[in-house]
Amino acid sequence: METKEPKRRATLNAQYWSGFFLAVLGSVLFSAKAIVTKLTYLHGVDALTVIGFRMLFSLPFFALVAVFQARRARAGRIARLSRRDVWLILLLGFIGYYLSSYLDFLGLQYITAGLERLILFLAPTFVLLISALYLKRRITGAQWLAMGLSYAGVLLAFIHDLSFAGSNVLLGAGFVLGSAFTYAIYLISSGEVLARVGSTRLVAYAMSASAVYVLIHFLWQQGWQGLVQPVEVYQLSLIHAVFHTVLPTFMVMWAVARVGAPLASQLGMVGPVSVLFLAWWILDEPITALQLVGTAFVLTGMLVLGRLRPGK
Numbered sequence: 001m002e003t004k005e006p007k008r009r010a011t012l013n014a015q016y017w018s019g020f021f022l023a024v025l026g027s028v029l030f031s032a033k034a035i036v037t038k039l040t041y042l043h044g045v046d047a048l049t050v051i052g053f054r055m056l057f058s059l060p061f062f063a064l065v066a067v068f069q070a071r072r073a074r075a076g077r078i079a080r081l082s083r084r085d086v087w088l089i090l091l092l093g094f095i096g097y098y099l100s101s102y103l104d105f106l107g108l109q110y111i112t113a114g115l116e117r118l119i120l121f122l123a124p125t126f127v128l129l130i131s132a133l134y135l136k137r138r139i140t141g142a143q144w145l146a147m148g149l150s151y152a153g154v155l156l157a158f159i160h161d162l163s164f165a166g167s168n169v170l171l172g173a174g175f176v177l178g179s180a181f182t183y184a185i186y187l188i189s190s191g192e193v194l195a196r197v198g199s200t201r202l203v204a205y206a207m208s209a210s211a212v213y214v215l216i217h218f219l220w221q222q223g224w225q226g227l228v229q230p231v232e233v234y235q236l237s238l239i240h241a242v243f244h245t246v247l248p249t250f251m252v253m254w255a256v257a258r259v260g261a262p263l264a265s266q267l268g269m270v271g272p273v274s275v276l277f278l279a280w281w282i283l284d285e286p287i288t289a290l291q292l293v294g295t296a297f298v299l300t301g302m303l304v305l306g307r308l309r310p311g312k
Contacts, residue, residue: 019258024270026251031271033244034113035278037105040236047105049226050240052218053233054101055211057241062211065204081197088193089202093209096186098217101210103179110172113279114291115157117272118298119176125150125301126184146304153297156290199253207249272298 040050073080081089108116125147131137158173194202218226252268272295279285 015258019255022251023255026248027268027271028274029244029248031117031275034116035282036240037108038283043230043233051105051214053237054240055214057238058245059211061246062204062207066208069201089205090209092190093206097210098213100179100182103175107172107175110168112285114276116176117275118154118157120180121298123180123184126181146301149297150301153294156294
């Protein structure tokens with residue numbers, strides 16, 4: 001027993017730090033999608049083209065995982081999907097990865113990458129509000145404080161963007177706010193399916209369905225000629241798909257398996273900070289004291305929410 005205990009501790013320690021690293025790196029990569037999107041917009045494309053090319057290059061990866069999971073189900077190693085689960089996954093793919101992503105990319109045409117990331121971090125507060133309204137869950141004083149800090153922080157960052165980018169900031173912020181709201185609906189709705197289906201299968205199936213929705217929309221609106229784009233759009237889209245969609249999706253999932261959802265979500269707070277400095281470094285977006293204070297407010301609010309347990 002004495003010889004096994006140090007090995008067990010070493011294994012747990014390695015598992016913890018690998019999960020820690022995966023959560024941080026996954027969050028940074030997820031958040032950096034805003035940078036690549038901004039760079040892609042410099043080549044004269046619109047939001048639908050950005051998301052269309054993103055999902056075009058992402059689909060083979062998610063479809064491969066989906067096929068593998070389907071084979072496991074046919075072999076009896078995991079439970080088969082019920083018809084209800086199939087419809088729910090198709091709906092979740094529409095809400096969470098098609099509609100929410102499309103609204104996000106629309107907003108990025110008008111606002112800075114830093115503000116976009118801060119607004120998206122309001123999704124957990126929307127989860128709280130929706131749960132209170134429809135699931136009749138009480139919101140505690142600490143949760144109200146957390147939401148107040150988060151919204152105050154976004155307001156400060158919004159004022160910063162308004163002074164630098166003009167009146168279209170309101171339109172862009174509205175699109176990204178809609179993205180955060182629809183993603184909150186996805187998070188609430190996915191809980192029941194997640195317990196039955198599992199995270200790997202849910203992500204693979206929902207992302208594959210979303211890619212099909214996006215490509216139908218893209219081809220319906222732009223036709224095959226929409227695929228004729230500068231080589232830089234293809235290069236950036238491939239980076240977007242692999243490094244800011246596929247890899248972080250699975251990294252965060254693996255991190256949750258190693259360190260748990262609460263810690264993984266708290267480590268995800270590095271995202272807005274990383275985007276703030278990446279946008280300054282790559283896109284020459286200014287960093288002001290107002291923006292730093294707003295970011296600190298949002299991160300503090302999310303930290304408070306992350307430390308609270310439901311029902312406390």
